[in-house]
Structure formats: C-alpha cells, structure tokens
Amino acid sequence: MSTTTTEELSATTLLRFATAGSVDDGKSTLVGRLLHDSKSVLTDQLEAVERASASRGQEGPDLALLTDGLRAEREQGITIDVAYRYFATPRRRFILADTPGHVQYTRNMVTGASTAELTVILVDARNGVVEQTRRHAAIAALLRVPHVVLAVNKMDLVEYRESVFAAIAEEFTAYATELGVPEVTAIPISALAGDNVVEPSAHMDWYGGPTVLEHLETVPVSHDLAHCHARLPVQYVIRPQTAEHPDYRGYAGQIAAGTFRVGEEVTVLPSGRTSRISAIDVLGRAVREAWTTQSVTVLLEDDLDISRGDLLVPTKDAPPTTQDVEATVCHVADQPLTVGHRVLIKHGTRTVKAIVKDIPSRLTLDDLSLHPHPGQLAANDIGRVKIRTAEPLPVDSYADSRRTGSFILIDPSDGTTLTAGMVGESFASPEPVKDPAEDDGWDF
The missing domain is CATH 3.40.50.300 (P-loop containing nucleotide triphosphate hydrolases)
Incomplete structure (x- = not known):
C-alpha cells in the first residue's frame, strides 16, 4: 500500500x-x-x-x-x-x-x-x-x-x-x-x-x-460550486418535538449547488413563498453559512408549508418554474420511449406525473445527423424530447447545473428507470410537429 x-x-x-x-x-x-x-x-x-x-x-x-x-x-x-x-x-x-x-x-x-x-x-x-x-x-x-x-x-x-x-x-x-x-x-x-x-x-x-x-x-479540477446558483432540494422535514426545542422545524437536504447564509431571503419552489433563513445546522452544529455537497438543516423565520420535493433557492436567483420541459435524453430501458408515453419525472427530490408530448429528433451516431420525429427512442438511443408535467418544476439548464438541470423518467407501473435527461442540451433539433397524443386525456 x-x-x-x-x-x-x-x-x-x-x-x-x-x-x-x-x-x-x-x-x-x-x-x-x-x-x-x-x-x-x-x-x-x-x-x-x-x-x-x-x-x-x-x-x-x-x-x-x-x-x-x-x-x-x-x-x-x-x-x-x-x-x-x-x-x-x-x-x-x-x-x-x-x-x-x-x-x-x-x-x-x-x-x-x-x-x-x-x-x-x-x-x-x-x-x-x-x-x-x-x-x-x-x-x-x-x-x-x-x-x-x-x-x-x-x-x-x-x-x-x-x-x-x-x-x-x-x-x-x-x-x-x-x-x-x-x-x-x-x-x-x-x-x-x-x-x-x-x-x-x-x-x-x-x-x-x-x-x-x-x-x-x-489535469485541472475545479470543485468551486460555491459560486453557482444556490439550490437545496428538501429531502425531509425535521420536527423533533422536544422540550428543549418545542417549535423546531427544519428542512433537511444536501445542497446541490451554491452557498446559503443565515439572514438570506429564500424562495420555496414551486409555491413561490418567501422567508429568511434564521439558522443553519450542519451535523447538529449551528453555522453561519453552508455550501455545495454539505448535508444541512435549514430553519426559516416563517412557518411555511414545505415538504419533500420542494426546492429552496435565493429569492434574487430563483430559476423559472415550468410544465414544459425540453431536453436531450439517453434512453436506457429495453422498453421504447414513445410519443404519448405516460411517465413519472424525478427532478431532484420531487417526482410528478408527466407525458412525452414530442420526440423531435434522434441522433445518428455515425455522422451526427438528426433523424427527425422518429416517434420513439429505443434502448441506448440519444434524442430530443418535449415533456409536459402535471405540476410546475423549477428546472435549471444543465449547462448551469448538472444537479438541478438533470432528471430521470420512470415507468409508473413498475418503477423502471426509462430515460436520463439533460434540460436544454441540444443537437439543433428540427422544427416540431403537432403531436398525436394531444387529446389523450393526459393533457396537463
């Protein structure tokens, strides 16, 4: 050794x-x-x-x-x-x-x-x-x-x-x-x-x-994510209900990017409610600030309705929320991904229903040409998709954040992972066409 x-x-x-x-x-x-x-x-x-x-x-x-x-x-x-x-x-x-x-x-x-x-x-x-x-x-x-x-x-x-x-x-x-x-x-x-x-x-x-x-x-390596857009996906709400801390309500998770500081105004997404950070705990110890990859518990000045799947972000640097997600994906399941496919989309700690509204293109690896509107993606295919979600999601561009700009699609029937997606990444997709699943009852 x-x-x-x-x-x-x-x-x-x-x-x-x-x-x-x-x-x-x-x-x-x-x-x-x-x-x-x-x-x-x-x-x-x-x-x-x-x-x-x-x-x-x-x-x-x-x-x-x-x-x-x-x-x-x-x-x-x-x-x-x-x-x-x-x-x-x-x-x-x-x-x-x-x-x-x-x-x-x-x-x-x-x-x-x-x-x-x-x-x-x-x-x-x-x-x-x-x-x-x-x-x-x-x-x-x-x-x-x-x-x-x-x-x-x-x-x-x-x-x-x-x-x-x-x-x-x-x-x-x-x-x-x-x-x-x-x-x-x-x-x-x-x-x-x-x-x-x-x-x-x-x-x-x-x-x-x-x-x-x-x-x-x-080879140069940069781990300086502390200056990226600050993002904290909430994994768990902590309420110990002890005599010492009868009103303790903390929001726990791993910081996906950036730095959070006590006194900073934050917004809860997708609800849009705002408050200020009153305290930050790291391993049971109070700190003034915490940064990327640290697992923390954040306490707020106001009593807000926050649960697993919500995202805490600085109010001055909040990402947009949308129900229309466009991304480049790598399909990883044996079952094809088709237009009209009903799926679950997992983004951070949040999972919501969604439908594949369009597959504008599939990448041909030999010459990097695009096959327009293939209708489906088979195992190992790389292509563009448009997804409509049942609830708004706060998504970043993958170019800005590999953590909050990525997602997976899941088969709702058995939990199989279908597809890994990168928001906003593109191989210059062709113009979209009207999708045939527009009136199938899942039109969010």
Whole structure:
C-alpha cells in the first residue's frame, strides 16, 4: 500500500473519473493496472486475484478481476455493473467508476459518468473507433464531462506503431470536437503490459506525452460550486418535538449547488413563498453559512408549508418554474420511449406525473445527423424530447447545473428507470410537429 499520510491526503484534490469503451477493449485491466502499479491494492486482494487467475489456468494475475467482482462478470469475462473504486497517490485522491462496455449496459455508463470530471474512453488499437466509441463520446459530451482521455489500448498487438495511434487519435478527436467535447488527450497504452499506464513505455519512444496516471494527477479540477446558483432540494422535514426545542422545524437536504447564509431571503419552489433563513445546522452544529455537497438543516423565520420535493433557492436567483420541459435524453430501458408515453419525472427530490408530448429528433451516431420525429427512442438511443408535467418544476439548464438541470423518467407501473435527461442540451433539433397524443386525456 502507499505510504501517503493523512496530512498529505487532506491537502490533495479529489478527481472523479469514469472508464468507458467497447467489450474487450481492456477497461477493467486498465483500472486493475492503475490500482496495482500505484500500490493501491491490499495484499489479500492481490492474493485472491492470483488464486482466481491460477484456477483459470493463467500464468500471471488477471488484474481485471480487481474490478469485475460479480460472479456473472467473472464467468462471462465482461463488466456488467459499475464498479466504484477509491485510490490515492501523494498528488491526488481518486474515485473511479469502471463502466460496462457491452451495448446492453450503456445505461450504466450514463450512471458512472454523471458525476465524473474526466472520462477515459478506451479503443482497441486493432479495431479503431467503433459505434460504441462514438456512443460513449456522445454521452460524455451530453453529460458535459470537461476532460476526455482517449486511451488507445493493446498497442503491443500492433507492434507499437505510431501510425496506428495517430490515425485513431485524429479520427476520434475530430468526432469529439464536432460533439463539443472541450478537451481530448490521446495516450497510447498497453494495459496488460503496463505501457504508459503508470510508467512510461520503453517501446514507444515516439510518444512524449504523459502516462495515464500522470495526466490524472495533473489535469485541472475545479470543485468551486460555491459560486453557482444556490439550490437545496428538501429531502425531509425535521420536527423533533422536544422540550428543549418545542417549535423546531427544519428542512433537511444536501445542497446541490451554491452557498446559503443565515439572514438570506429564500424562495420555496414551486409555491413561490418567501422567508429568511434564521439558522443553519450542519451535523447538529449551528453555522453561519453552508455550501455545495454539505448535508444541512435549514430553519426559516416563517412557518411555511414545505415538504419533500420542494426546492429552496435565493429569492434574487430563483430559476423559472415550468410544465414544459425540453431536453436531450439517453434512453436506457429495453422498453421504447414513445410519443404519448405516460411517465413519472424525478427532478431532484420531487417526482410528478408527466407525458412525452414530442420526440423531435434522434441522433445518428455515425455522422451526427438528426433523424427527425422518429416517434420513439429505443434502448441506448440519444434524442430530443418535449415533456409536459402535471405540476410546475423549477428546472435549471444543465449547462448551469448538472444537479438541478438533470432528471430521470420512470415507468409508473413498475418503477423502471426509462430515460436520463439533460434540460436544454441540444443537437439543433428540427422544427416540431403537432403531436398525436394531444387529446389523450393526459393533457396537463
């Protein structure tokens, strides 16, 4: 294990990143190599992997088993679930999400990348950019992941040729740039052999860039959400009814963005009622202000009707409320999403009835063209939707807030997650047409 001290860790930054790529591109092996070569694997974990590898007739440890923890994953040799791992170096702390490459589990890539500041997209040097590569690049762009690493893996199987790497890097970078990805860093690697993962490769002297770990340790990361639009989705109303605090009424939740201060005027949405913050409690201790990701209890000067699902915002910086939500979505369910589909929309801590009024377009990943008015979205499709909600929702643009600008659509019959949506994100949809579900009895 690393000998990094607690004091050193407290002074380092945290990077959340995800891996993505097609089946057998080597994502789990790359993650295992990062953990192994950065000395972030416990002895008993490594011994267990060595035993499992030996039982399968392998000469050395299969580092992919460090993340493929489910029995079904080990049996099939593919990643199914999102595997979250924590590790640290003296320069930075990391939370990584190893996401599945199989097209059936693309929905899990959306989950893993939704909170990531960086995505590592792997490509097999023998196959180049394939459809799943383009899909993962599109998802990274939609989720506004600020940094993308193209890891061209298995360079040992193409004799470490620079021309192979250059052609793949050029094709992917051009595609990602057209999607609007702000930054692409291409790195040639062999996860199995360890080339350019933690240590520089002795086989690719033509490459002068960073290793994967070096880039992860040095890429700029900004966690300064304290100056964003302040938002507190109410999760729970606390009324202890004790002799010491007979009139205590607090509104608890995790601050999604921004900073709240005692004395500040706030508005409760969607009702629009206003009051001032009289106190803020953090872990049972009174504070003058609290900021993003802190779990807090806010007390107000006035006795307002507030419940789970409401949103507390500064009055001077309140988002609009609307019953008409336009967004770009990634459909994650096997059941298609159709025009007229009755759904539940979950936004923050609020869940309301809604109906899909229109699907203006579906994105074609090969050439980024738009298929107008497809009528439905199938599993893994990316498209534009227009949704009418039964009650007003206070939504931000996803460009302004990844937390309060996102939502999921849920099947009301069985609770299945259907779609992940980003408010306002667009691939320049065509003009809408009159939807056929306008008079179906759910016309909110």
